[in-house]
Amino acid sequence: MSLLDSDSNGLSEMWMGEILGVAIEVYMARARRAENSPDKDKLTACWRIAHDIASLSACCSAFEDCQEGEVYDLDAIWQLIGMTSWFIILIEKLLKQCVMADGHPVPLPVKTIEADISFEHPIFLLLAHPYALSRVQTVLAHVRRFRRHVAGVSAKGENSQIAKDVLIDVIDGCGANLDILGPVLSDVLRDTKTLSVDDLRRSLVSCCPVPALRVHMRKEVDRVLNSKVIDRPRLFVKPGDLIDGISCISMVEHHIKEKDMDIVSKGLLLHSKSGNLCLRCGGKSEVLVEGTGEAGDASLRWRTWEKAWTRRCVCGGTWIHSSV
Secondary structure (H helix, E strand, O other), X not given: OOOOOOHHHHOOHHHHHHHXXXXXXXXXXXXXXXXXXXXXXXXXXXXXXXXXXXXXXXXXXXXXXXXXXXXXXXXXXXXXXXHHHHHHHHHHHHHHHHHHHHOOOOOHHHHHOOOOOOOOOHHHHHHHOHHHHHHHHHHHHHHHHHHHHHHHOOOOOHHHHHHHHHHHHHHHOOOEOHHHHHHHHHHHHHHHOOOOHHHHHHHHHHOOOOHHHHHHHHHHHHHHHOOOOEOHHHHHOOHHHHOOOHHHHHHHHHHHHHHXXXXXXXXXXXXXXXXXXXXXXXXXXXXXXXXOOHHHHOOHHHHHHHHOOOOEOOOOOEXXXXXX
16 A cells, blocks of 8 residues: 555545455455454444445535536435435444444433444544545535525425425434534544554554554544534434334334445335346445336436446446346
């Protein structure tokens, strides 16, 4: 890695996708071979965060391709809502881990979250490494701008009104104040400039902050927790959890949604038994696959963005057609 260009803390931007792709492949293979459950869980978390960072880059380009000035192509509103929902879930996972690392008491639903509360948890790479953090910042800015745009236009027809309501519910109902989160992340990103380039390189390859960054991570977690970004009731208790029996149902539904999510568009797979299968990460996608009905219905801007992924997955892996 030290042989790469000096950009991006010793890593050229053009190589970042390749490095993340290799990390995904390596940690997935190690997770499959791991016999110890804690080791398997840690290795799985490592490849997942590498995949999330790669997905953040794809998410950035999706919003950029569907943007014109301060507005977005509303013909792609449902596709951008899918991206927004995925991003909000990722942010909530990060904030939950911040709360757990701090050691404060949390509501009972948190028992379903991984027990690892160290400051070396893989998801903290989103706060530790400037490449990942800058992508989080960029998507956050798009999501906030997208919400302002959609909220400010009059819905034309029932479908438009439903889309508008869904987007506002997804964003306003999350466990984070996105308006506060933006400036907080700017401060965190500024602090990363003082970190050792070698520590950042090793953290990226390890897919988690290295022990040398433990003090730094403690500081940044405290910054997040003291910023009033987190709405704990909304973060840990979702509306469905307040109704007897719904908690278990919602957990199952979330699992199904995650399993059937298009690895590229972050929307639901319309035909789970057909599409493209990534040889690297195992993710499935129906991007521009004939017969799914999506490609012909989406906006021209969205379809142009999709074309970038017809030959490779967001992780850099190649596709094979799957009909199983």
